Amino acid sequence: MDVLEKLTILTDAAKYDAACTSSGGNRTAKKGMIGNTSSSVAGCCHSFSADGRCVTLLKVLMTNRCIYDCKYCVNRRSNDTPRAAFTPEELADLTIGFYRRNYIEGLFLSSGVFRSPDYTTELMIRALRLLREEYRFNGYIHAKAIPGTAPELVEQLGLLADRLSVNIELPSEAGLRILAPDKTKEAILAPMRQIRTRNLQSKEELIKYRHAPRFAPAGQSTQLIVGATSDSDFHILRLTQALYQQYRLKRVFYSAYVPVVEHALLPAKTVKPPLLREHRLYQADWLLRFYGFRTEELLDEHHPDFDIRLDPKCSWAVAHPEFFPVEVNTADYEALLRVPGIGVTSARRILSARRTGSLRPEQLPRLGVVMKRAQYFLTASGKLPEGLRFTQDGLLRRLIAAERPAPDFQQLSLFDAMA
Amino acid sequence: MTEMIYLYDGSFQGFLCCVFDSYAYKEVPTAICCDEDSVPALFDTRGIVTDQGHAERVYRKIVKCSPYAASLLQKCFLTCLPQREMRMYHLVSKLLKQGSGFLRDPSDETLYPVLRAVRHLEGEAHLLKGFVRFSQLGDVLGGEIRPKNRVLPLLRHHFCARYAGDRFFLYDRTHREVLFYTSGQACIRPLDDFQMAQPDATEAHYRLLWKRFYDTIAIRERYNPRCRQTQMPKRYWSTMTEFQDATYFTPQSSCAAVPDPGAPAGISAPETPSGFGPSAPASIP
Ligand code: SF4
Numbered sequence: 001m002d003v004l005e006k007l008t009i010l011t012d013a014a015k016y017d018a019a020c021t022s023s024g025g026n027r028t029a030k031k032g033m034i035g036n037t038s039s040s041v042a043g044c045c046h047s048f049s050a051d052g053r054c055v056t057l058l059k060v061l062m063t064n065r066c067i068y069d070c071k072y073c074v075n076r077r078s079n080d081t082p083r084a085a086f087t088p089e090e091l092a093d094l095t096i097g098f099y100r101r102n103y104i105e106g107l108f109l110s111s112g113v114f115r116s117p118d119y120t121t122e123l124m125i126r127a128l129r130l131l132r133e134e135y136r137f138n139g140y141i142h143a144k145a146i147p148g149t150a151p152e153l154v155e156q157l158g159l160l161a162d163r164l165s166v167n168i169e170l171p172s173e174a175g176l177r178i179l180a181p182d183k184t185k186e187a188i189l190a191p192m193r194q195i196r197t198r199n200l201q202s203k204e205e206l207i208k209y210r211h212a213p214r215f216a217p218a219g220q221s222t223q224l225i226v227g228a229t230s231d232s233d234f235h236i237l238r239l240t241q242a243l244y245q246q247y248r249l250k251r252v253f254y255s256a257y258v259p260v261v262e263h264a265l266l267p268a269k270t271v272k273p274p275l276l277r278e279h280r281l282y283q284a285d286w287l288l289r290f291y292g293f294r295t296e297e298l299l300d301e302h303h304p305d306f307d308i309r310l311d312p313k314c315s316w317a318v319a320h321p322e323f324f325p326v327e328v329n330t331a332d333y334e335a336l337l338r339v340p341g342i343g344v345t346s347a348r349r350i351l352s353a354r355r356t357g358s359l360r361p362e363q364l365p366r367l368g369v370v371m372k373r374a375q376y377f378l379t380a381s382g383k384l385p386e387g388l389r390f391t392q393d394g395l396l397r398r399l400i401a402a403e404r405p406a407p408d409f410q411q412l413s414l415f416d417a418m419a
Numbered sequence: 420m421t422e423m424i425y426l427y428d429g430s431f432q433g434f435l436c437c438v439f440d441s442y443a444y445k446e447v448p449t450a451i452c453c454d455e456d457s458v459p460a461l462f463d464t465r466g467i468v469t470d471q472g473h474a475e476r477v478y479r480k481i482v483k484c485s486p487y488a489a490s491l492l493q494k495c496f497l498t499c500l501p502q503r504e505m506r507m508y509h510l511v512s513k514l515l516k517q518g519s520g521f522l523r524d525p526s527d528e529t530l531y532p533v534l535r536a537v538r539h540l541e542g543e544a545h546l547l548k549g550f551v552r553f554s555q556l557g558d559v560l561g562g563e564i565r566p567k568n569r570v571l572p573l574l575r576h577h578f579c580a581r582y583a584g585d586r587f588f589l590y591d592r593t594h595r596e597v598l599f600y601t602s603g604q605a606c607i608r609p610l611d612d613f614q615m616a617q618p619d620a621t622e623a624h625y626r627l628l629w630k631r632f633y634d635t636i637a638i639r640e641r642y643n644p645r646c647r648q649t650q651m652p653k654r655y656w657s658t659m660t661e662f663q664d665a666t667y668f669t670p671q672s673s674c675a676a677v678p679d680p681g682a683p684a685g686i687s688a689p690e691t692p693s694g695f696g697p698s699a700p701a702s703i704p
Contacts, residue, residue: 007628011635012685036580045650046549047661049637050686052646056549059636097625098632100560101553102581103660258640273640353524366526 001084007094009084013064013075014110016260017167018053018223018253033138035099037106037162044105057108057142058098062086062124066112068182072169072228074260075112085114088127092135099139106140106162107131117148121157128160140218145195147187154191155215158198163218163250166191171236175229178265195220196248219250226281227274228257228266232304237284237295244288254281280306287313290344291337309400314340317377318396324377325384328364329354340399341374361385372402422449427467427504429453431496432474434504438511439473440465447512451504481511485519491537497569500536507533544573550651551578552660553587554615555622560587561615563658571598571607579605617671626660627668633661634685642686664690 030036045054061075063085069076086094091109098104109127114120124143131137143161145154158164166188170176173185198215205212222243224236236254243249256273259266284306287293291313298312299305307315317324317340326339328350336347346368353359353367361380365371375385376395425440425448427433437451444465452458482489492507500506506529513521513529521527525534543566551574553560560582564570571591578589579600586601590613597610618626656662 004628004631008631008635008685011632015636015638032584034584036583044545044549047633047659048647048651049633050644050647050688051637051639051641052643052650053637053641054650055633055636058632094628098629100555100582100585101625101629101660102549102551102562103629103632105549256641258638275641349525353526356520356524356527359526363524363526366531368525 003090003094006084006086006090007060009082010060010062010064010086013081013112014059014061014108016074016255016258017059017108017110018255030138033136034096035106035137035139037138037140046102046104056105057140058095058104058106059108059110060086060091060094062091062109062111062120062127063114064112065114067115068113068180070169070180070182071261071263072179072225072257072266076261079261086127088123088130091127092131092137095131095139096135096137099137104139106142108142110144111146113146117146118150118153120146121149121153125153125156125160128157132160142218145191147183147191149191151191151194154194155198158195158215159213161216163220164191164195164216165221165223166195167223168239169223169225170229171224171231171239172229175231179228192220192222192247199248219248221249221251221253223253223255225257226254226278232299233277233281233284233306234295234299234301234304236281237288237299240285241288241295252285254278254285276308277306280308280312284312292334310396310403311340313338314373314399318399321392325379326377327382328359328378328380339374339377341370341372341377343368373399421446422462424449424458424462424464425451425467426455426458426464427451427453428469430469431493432471433467433469434496434507435474435477436469437467437504438477438508439470440467441508448505448508450502451508453504477511481514484514485522488514488519488522491533494537494540494573495533497572498536498540499567500532503536506536540568540570541573543568544570546651546655547574548577550655550659551589552658553589554618555625556616556618558586560585561590562587563590563592563615565592565654565658567593567654569594569596571596574598575605575607617669618667620670623668623670626663630661630663630668630688631685634687637686639686661688662690 045056047055049055063083064075064081065083065085066073066075066077069078073079074081091107095104095107099106109124111120111124114123128141128143131141140163141161142163142165143157145157145164145166147166154164168188170179176183176185195216199217199219202212202215202217206214224239226236240252243252256275256278257267258273259269259271262269284293284295284298287298288295293313293316298316306312310318317338323335323338326335328336333347333351336342336350337344342350349367350359350364350369353363359367359380361383364374364378364380364385371385376398378385423446425437427437433453434451437448441448448465449462450458455464458464478489481492488510492510495503495507509529510533522530525531547564547566547570551562551564553562569591571589571594574589575598578587578598582600583603588600589598590610591597595609595611596607597613598605598607660667
């Protein structure tokens with residue numbers, strides 16, 4: 001089988017993984033090495049695929065042969081699909097060839113479980129070692145740690161990669177038991193704990209010795225599948241929050257479940273992937289990470305799912321009239337961030353601009369405030385924006401109308417100020 | 420006051436001399452142009468001579484008032500902002516008259532258009548860090564772009580670090596300039612025209628592999644061409660490998676059948692009209 005054919009099979013098998021970013025790496029250019037991973041390319045998209053997703057990394061599987069039988073997965077043992085495997089040399093050649101032509105920022109290597117988790121991880125380590133040591137590749141590498149792999153091998157993987165990830169996939173243990181019978185919660189969490197501990201250790205060592213080996217310097221991430229099980233948004237977001245806090249994850253990715261198989265326990269093949277729901281989760285995730293929100297403020301037992309018509313920040317604002325209006329000339333940064341239509345960038349600009357004098361409503365659009373949302377929630381020098389009259393009832397309707405048209409939903413990129 | 424149009428040589432130094440001369444003559448120009456033909460016939464013109472000493476004096480003065488303003492002006496000079504010289508001129512004169520306080524307010528009416536243009540420039544440069552495509556041509560990497568703004572100075576550092584041990588060039592067809600890098604040295608030079616040569620077999624093969632990857636990675640059930648176009652406007656497509664037609668994937672002096680570039684089960688990318696694609700160089704400047 002030639003490389004073109006292998007590439008086709010192993011890309012097709014890898015495409016459902018949502019993670020594709022090169023953020024958090026910091027390898028400056030080194031003599032005799034190819035490439036760099038500086039903060040200046042964080043979030044650098046090399047292309048956008050026809051589904052509107054950012055293409056940053058060569059995202060492929062080492063092999064799509066798998067001894068497991070996860071019900072939701074195209075690569076499961078019982079699925080009749082063409083199988084292939086890269087040799088370490090083929091993979092290294094492809095990565096370097098693509099990187100030199102500026103097609104990609106690096107490699108995202110995942111794999112089906114071939115023979116055993118350890119055997120598969122050893123294959124991946126061989127490929128990455130070849131790439132780093134023989135081909136002198138200094139670009140970004142994201143590698144998947146397979147649940148059940150021996151800690152020594154995870155250790156080696158972490159010394160070669162910039163970022164590691166262990167995919168949780170199903171947000172609850174019950175889901176796991178039914179749909180991924182070969183995986184256990186403990187097998188998933190063990191490597192996550194190991195990665196967290198080693199990552200912190202290596203950061204401490206780096207402070208003491210400049211040349212201490214770096215273990216997954218860009219941290220770890222994971223992916224949750226949305227819509228394969230009946231878990232609520234509240235459940236998913238609480239899990240996310242715990243992952244950020246307890247496991248120090250850099251990112252949680254959400255992947256709207258695309259029905260690839262008929263199975264009694266899964267949504268039928270005719271069910272469309274819940275893209276809008278996925279989008280709302282990304283927006284809420286953003287609120288947790290950059291806007292000082294907590295899950296419990298956004299959702300609770302009585303409202304376990306997001307209003308699909310409105311972004312989570314607007315929903316929160318509509319439910320908390322007592323917080324508004326916010327006066328842009330006096331409010332602190334945290335309060336500004338709670339106003340729909342004001343993002344991190346525009347909040348900073350407001351802080352800077354108001355030092356030169358009192359802000360008037362007409363200045364706000366030039367500071368990047370999205371007035372069609374923000375106008376209902378703020379005052380500038382005590383004044384509401386020109387000619388604005390609305391009732392609490394009308395508010396919801398107007399905000400829904402101000403939402404972006406449906407086809408534009410997408411995974412938020414690093415540079416989206418979620419205004 | 421008479422209407423006066425300044426004519427300068429189109430360099431940043433030349434622009435600084437326009438500022439210098441306007442203070443020397445105690446007049447405010449109506450417009451600042453670098454192309455005589457674009458001057459309306461009825462206006463008086465003053466030819467501004469570029470004097471290194473004058474330029475330096477103005478520049479030092481600006482830096483003293485605000486280093487931020489100085490870097491903003493340098494960047495604004497690279498943008499495609501209409502009447503950018505006059506906008507920059509107003510910024511300088513406001514700075515010299517009032518001091519740097521107004522620079523903290525991004526909504527200031529003199530600052531805002533300049534800031535917006537600079538953000539556009541920086542945004543375009545950021546996108547192009549990803550969208551530039553290089554071809555391996557002998558022992559040189561070569562690429563071509565058609566940006567709206569003069570982004571080469573902003574891309575220089577990034578690509579020189581990425582290809583530190585290599586030789587490469589990047590041609591800006593819009594502004595007819597080339598960034599050339601070899602053994603640790605980079606320069607940007609005007610280059611009027613230039614044709615790329617055909618790829619060899621290895622190069623053609625990598626192009627094909629990339630297109631196949633691109634067409635395969637998209638998920639059919641999530642197909643969303645509008646979102647793609649918002650993220651990656653069509654004007655960038657003409658120099659990107661994934662949107663070229665079949666000839667782009669055919670190696671030089673080969674009439675062997677090449678596999679169809681598209682992916683059998685993927686979403687084949689639309690082609691941009693042929694004749695637009697980057698082709699490889701006949702000679703290096
Ligand atoms: S282990 Fe991974 S590749 Fe194998 S069936 Fe499960 S999800 Fe798919």
